[in-house]
Amino acid sequence: MAGTKQETRNSITLKGSAQLVSEFFYFGINSILYQRGVYPPDSFTYKQQYGLTLFVTTDEKVKEYLDNVLAQIKDWLEAGQVQRLVLVVTNVDTKEVLERWSFNIQHEAGFDPQSLKEGKEGNKDLKIIQKEMRDVIRQITACVTFLPLLDCVCAFDLLVYTHTDVNVPEKWGESAPCFISNSQEVRLKSFSTSVHKVDACVSYKIDD
Amino acid sequence: MDESPEPTVIMKTLKDFNQFISGGSNKGRESSFGVTGSSRQRLSFSEANASVTSDPLSFLGEPGAESLPPVSKKRHYDTLTGLDVCKRFRDKDVELLDAKSTITMLKGRLHNMEVTYKRNQAESEQELENYKRKQIRDKELIDDLQHKIKQLQTQHQEYQEEMRKVKHSCNRTTHEVESRLISLQNEHLSENSRLNEETTMLQQRVLELESLLEEKIIEAENSQCHTDELMLQLETVEMKLRESVESQHQIEVLELQLKQAKSRIKDLELKQEEYADIEKQRKVFEVSVSKLSSVERENNKLKEENKFLNDTSINTKLLEEQLMNAKQKIMLLEARCEDVANIQAKADLYKNNLKQYEDIIMDELSLSQKPTLLELRNHIAKLKKEDKSLTESINELCASQKTLVICRMSVEKENRDLNAKVDKQQLAIQQNTQIIKRLQRKLLLLTQERDRLRTILGTYEAEQTINFSIVSQEKIDKLESTLDLYREELKLMEEELDEFYKSSIEGSQPLQRRERGVRVLSLEKKLEEAQAEVRRLTQENEGLTDKVESLTLKGDYNPAVTKVLHFKNNPLAEAVEKRENDLETLQKENNALRERVKLLEEGEQSDLTLKVGMKVATEGNSNKDILELQEQISSMETRNKRLMEAFKKKSQEMREAIYLLTGYRIDSTNENQYRLTNMYAESSEDYLMFELTADGQLQLLETPFSSAQEELVDIYLTSKHSFPALLSAITLELFGKQSMDSLYSASEGEMEGELDELDENILKRATVVSLQRNNVHEDDEEDDDMEGEEEEEEENEPGEEEEEEDGDLICLD
Secondary structure, three states: OOOOOOOOOOOEOHHHHHHHHHHHHHHHHHHHHHHOOOOOHHHEEEEEEOOEEEEEEOOHHHHHHHHHHHHHHHHHHHHOOEEEEEEEEEEOOOOOEEEEEEEEEEEOOOOOHHHHHOOOOEOOOHHHHHHHHHHHHHHHHHHHHOOOOOOOOEEEEEEEEEEOOOOOOOOEEEOOOOOOOOEEEEEEEEEEOOOEEEEEEEEEEOOO | OOOOHHHHHHHHHHHHHHHHHHOOOHHHHHHHHHHHHHHHHHOOOHHHHHHHHHOHHHHHHHHHOOOOHHHHHHHHHHHHHOHHHHHHHHHHHHHHHHHHHHHHHHHHHHHHHHHHHHHHHHHHHHHHHHHHHHHHHHHHHHHHHHHHHHHHHHHHHHHHHHHHHHHHHHHHHHHHHHHHHHHHHHHHHHHHHHHHHHHHHHHHHHHHHHHHHHHHHHHHHHHHHHHHHHHHHHHHHHHHHHHHHHHHHHHHHHHHHHHHHHHHHHHHHHHHHHHHHHHHHHHHHHHHHHHHHHHHHHHHHHHHHHHHHHHHHHHHHHHHHHHHHHHHHHHHHHHHHHHHHHHHHHHHHHHHHHHHHHHHHHHHHOOOOOOOHHHHHHHHHHHHHHHHHHHHHHHHHHHHHHHHHHHHHHHHHHHHHHHHHHHHHHHHHHHHHHHHHHHHHHHHHHHHHHHHHHHHHHHHHHOOOOOHHHHHHHHHHHHHHHHHHHHHHHHHHHHHHHHHHHHHHHOOOHHHHHHHHHHHHHHHHHHHHHHHHHHHHHHHHHHHHHHHHHHHHHOOOOOOOEEEEEEOOOHHHHHHHHHHHHHHHHHHHHHHHHHHHHHHHHOOOOOHHHHHHHHHHHHHHHHHHHHHHHHHHHHHHHHHHHHHHHHHHHHHHHHHHHHHHHOEEEEEOOOOEEEEEEOOOOOOOOEEEEEEOOOOOEEEEOOHHHHHOHHHHHHHHHHHOOHHHHHHHHHHHHHHHHHHHHHHOOOOOOOOOOOOOOOHHHHHHHHHHHHHHHHHHHHHOHHHHHHHHHHHHHOHHHHHHHHHHHHHHHHHO
């Protein structure tokens, strides 16, 4: 009996892509927070994702914050208004910015918001997308080897670079870009959902 | 006074009084009595009580005689004591209250005591219980311990028993071991004896073996002898062996010889066989030779036959050839027969043709008869001649045509040249027309300009009073319009230039080519430059893109397109806020603790926390207030400073201006005193002093300089009361002196010419006149005076000339 070969088409919609990207941000941010020791390791639990064992925070406040922010980012991604997401690690005592984890978001060629609204869909195997995401997270983990030790009380903040015409929700406000004056940049790998392309990069303060 | 009778008396009187007042109302009396009585009983008025309770009989006994007097006594007492009784009552009440309070106090104490007693009891009970519990615990402990001891004892007994057992077993084992030892010793002894026996046996055997050995040695000697013999025998055998070897060699040689002989024999046998074969052949030949004659005969016969056959074969060949020839001839003849038929047909055709030709010739040549060949030939010759003449004429015609064609070509060329010339002329005409147009335009412009100028001139002529601004405005407007026209002209010119360029490009003259070459060169240069620039720009672009990339990596963005948002309630903000709160609380705590330490050091001990709180609160407030006030003060100070600076600057300017305008430097030395130093003063010692009195009037104070100027003071102050006039007069005088000095010293100066012939007096008088002229204005205000002076100084030269005249007039007077 020869089975009928069913054709499987990988279709990625704008919403699906936004979902994938925000999910990646969730795990990426959690990984950074764990790897950089912004929160104590015992406030993390592990979870299987992208074929890796990733650490996810159990701190209720952080969880709530991330849920809020990522939900908003997802909305903006669907509207095609996000340009960049930046995780800033700051020294609480001196308010000096120590690290910037930047995720540059671009629409792939031919997938501008207008055509996506008209129902254009990307086609890329989910496994390949997840493999690319896994590679980025692995690189984030590997960055710990060369990044300077954070031996002070640190806190993080998420900056979202959006278009100027975006509607700012009530709980959101404009922020300074939090540059590092004396910084070294390292470009990380990137991934693409065939709709969005995300380039990762970390810049950190060089010790004098 | 006696103490004891007094209260009783009082009481009695009180009783009586009450009875007297209340009459039958027993209740009130009783109640009032009850109160007092009870209080009395309660109070420790033991003496009074006693007297009340014990004395009545004596009282009752006594007053029998004096039943009336008590009333008078009472009254007496009343009159005597009056207020005293009330006072005493009050005192008693007070005492009573005191007593009550003491009672309550005592009760409280008792209560306390009871409480403490109860507490103590409870505590003691508790302790007792604790002790009991302890006892019980101890008992349990003891029991436990006893139990343990018992256990230990039993264990001990068990151990002892075990010990005994072990000892027993030990003893047993020792016994066993001893018995074993004995048995082993016995065995050892027996073994020893056995071994001794064995050694003896072995010694015997050794002896036997030694004897045997000797025997064997003898036998060996014998065998040696035997071997010697055998050796000898062996030598002989060897000799024999050598001999046999030699003989063997010989045998081999012989064998070889034998083989050779055998081979020879075989050869010989072969030869013999050959001989036999030959013999057999010989015999066969002999037989064949005998048969030879008959064979020869047969041969001859056969030769003859052969000859005959050969002849016949030649004949047959000949016949065959003849036959072949005949056949060929037949064939040829057949072919000829066929040809003849054809030829005859052809001949008919030719005949027809000939006839037709002849007819044609007849027709053509218009011969009456059939022409003969000769006639035809002649005719043809004639025709040929005619033909020749005709061809010649054709040739001539061709030549003439060629010449005509050449002529036409030349004419066409001329025509073209002429056309070109015409074109050129037309171009020139066009250019000329353009030039004319331009010139016309220029003419138009010029005429317009001329008209405008004329209008302007007309306006000039028309209006005697010229309003410059309007005229200039008009002029400007017109000029602007002309400018616009010129601009248009320029545009047109540029367009024309473009057209010209185009036409020049279209045209293909060598000059233009040269120009074009030059232009091409310049364009190439430009191209190279442009390329170089492009390269530079691309490099720059690359650098800039790199920079942009690095900047984007750093997080830079375009604020026109992008804005940065973040969740307000983010972990960083929370952490920062928390840290600040912590810091604040810590600082507060620190301050409180510091205050506490201070207070402790000062020796305060009670209510420390309260005081600390108070102090911190007040200090905090006062600190804040102080800080605010300090800030205010500093801001005020800075403001003040700025104002002062501004004032200083302004006043400096003012003074400068006044000094320059009036020629006087005004300093205020003391209060209300002003020192005026003239610009032209000979020394700094020459100054005037003025004082402003309380009622606002000026007074001239005496100085060496003022006393020197007494004359002027007399003129202007004493008679005219004008300070400005005095000051101006002094200025003029000093100025005159100085300029004169400069004149004498032959130094340069503006006033040289004018002041040449002027006398000092004349000058003075002149100033007086001029000042008098202005006096009306000057008296009003000092400012006006200053302006007057200013004007004077500004228009020094003309003024002086006028003064000169005036001076002359005065002189004449």
